[in-house]
Amino acid sequence: MWWNRRKQAETAPPVTPEPDAPPVQTAPVSPHRTAYIMIGLAGAVVASFGIAAISEIFVWTFFALVLTICVYPLRSWLERHGVKRGVATVAVILAVVLLLGAFAFAFFFSFAQFLALLPQYTDELQTWASNAGAWLSSLGLGQQQIDEITTWFDPGKVLDVIGSVVGSAAGFVTAAVILLTMLMLMAMDSSPVRTLVRELYPRRPLLATAAFAYTFGVRRYMVVTTFLGIAQGVINWIALVLLGVPGAALWGVLAFLCSFIPNVGYFIAIIPPIVFGALVGGWPLVVAVIVVYGIINAVVQSLVQPRVVGNAVALSQSITFFSVLFWAVVLGPMGAILAIPLTLLVRMLLVDSNPNMAWTRAALGDFDEAKKVMEAEDAAAKAERKLRRHPEGNGAIAADVADTGAPSTDAAAG
Known part of the structure; x- marks a missing residue:
């Protein structure tokens, strides 16, 4: 009867509602999606080959842009304190030229020290090459492979490689002319940048915000890396002097340069101190150099730099490492040094300024939201x-x- 049905309804356990189904993508998928992806990849390949073809112009022009971005706060500070724009432009140019001059002086001083140092250890290097060849032969390598490896321990071979690099004076003159000319022109053109961005914001707010974020990220990364690289180079120099490794000043400058190459720079900077440490002190000194460099690198690049730079870069470690390799192939050694600013520029153009690509930021390295979920x-x-x-x-x-x-x-x- 009806009262029994009512009693059964009152005693029945409550029905648990079904969990909501995950949202289903409702946006239509283009039937030509695969073709668009292939066209995009083909365009990226063509652009890469085009940049590589004009690498001697592109790399120094982009380097001038990065330097202009880094010193732009000096212009803003001078203009806020009533300095005329022309005077501010000259001050910016002089500041950049002085910085480049100081670096060039340290580099060539260390390079001259290396040229004077290498002939002093010719016999030790040849002995080491012979011992290394005998050890490789005991492992079963052929004589041709052994000769190719041990040739790089020959001081004459090293001097030939260095001489071929330094001998291209025309290339250095061309690079210096392009860099200084672009610095002066960009310093003059940077005067109305703030007004242009302010005018752009009402029409293209996402592009203006992405451009501002790019300049902020590049400036913070380069300035912080420069100061931490100087500290790292000075500490390495003092440590190598205390350990008695020859050419300590040169290896300090090398450590400063390699601090701009993420993930790979540490291994490049540690090889020469290990070699010369082995020549003068054997395995104990080699172990000491590895320990000192490892501690300094761990403190500076793994603890201090991420905390100071923060989320200004927001690139994953895998993408950072790949960008170093990619830009080094496209632009050479300067490409490895400028890998982070170049990758940030590509991300700004393709992702940050495009609202339809915002979902890819997490995959590229912006882990803020993911970290909150993981902590919970x-x-x-x-x-x-x-x-x-x-x-x-x-x-x-x-x-x-x-x-x-x-x-x-x-x-x-x-």
Whole structure:
């Protein structure tokens, strides 16, 4: 009867609502999506070959742009304090030229020291090459492969390579002319930049915001890396002097240069001190150099630099390493040094200024939202483990699980 049905309805357990289904993509997918991807990849290949073809012009022009971005706050500070724009432009140019002059002086001084140092260890290098050849022969390598490897321990071979690089004086003159000319022109053209961005914002707010974020990120990365690289080079120089490694000043300058090459620079900077340390002190000095460089690199590049730079770069380690390799192939050694600013420029043009590509930022290295979710999941998992170990405190621990804002893994599985 009807009263029995009513009683059964009152005693029946409540019906648990079905969980919401994950959202389904409703935007139509283009039938030519694969073709668009292939066209994009082909365009990237053509652009890469085109940049490589004009690398001698492109790299120094872009380097001038990076330097102009880095010194732009000096112009803003001078103009805010009533200095005329022409005077501010001259001050910016002089500041950049002085910085480049100081670096060039340190580089050529260290280079002259290396040219004087290398002939002093000719016999030691040849002995080391012979021992290395005998060891490689014991491993079963052929004589041709052994000769190719041990040739690089020949001081004459090293001097020939260095001479071929330094001998191209015309290339250095061309680079210096392009760099200084572009610095002067960009310094003059940077005067109305703030007004142009202000006028652009109402029409293209995302592009203006992306351009501002790019200049901020590049400036912060380059300035912080420069100061930390100087500190790293000075500390390495002092440590190598105390250890008695020859050419300590040169290896300090090399450590400063390699600090601009993420992930790879450390291994490049440590090779010459290891070689000369082995020549004068054997394996104990080699181990000491590795330990000192490892500690300094870990403190500066793994602890200090990420905290200071923060999220200004927002590139994953894999993309950072690939960008160093890619730009080094396209533009040479300067491409490896400018890999981060170049990659940030590509991201700004393709992702940051395009609202339809915002979802790719997390895949490229912007992990802020993902880190929050992971922290909530870790806190929930920790509270769940406490709940299993101490079942008598179910009430308080369950409250901890609820406070984390993330469901437990068992609950999700159920």
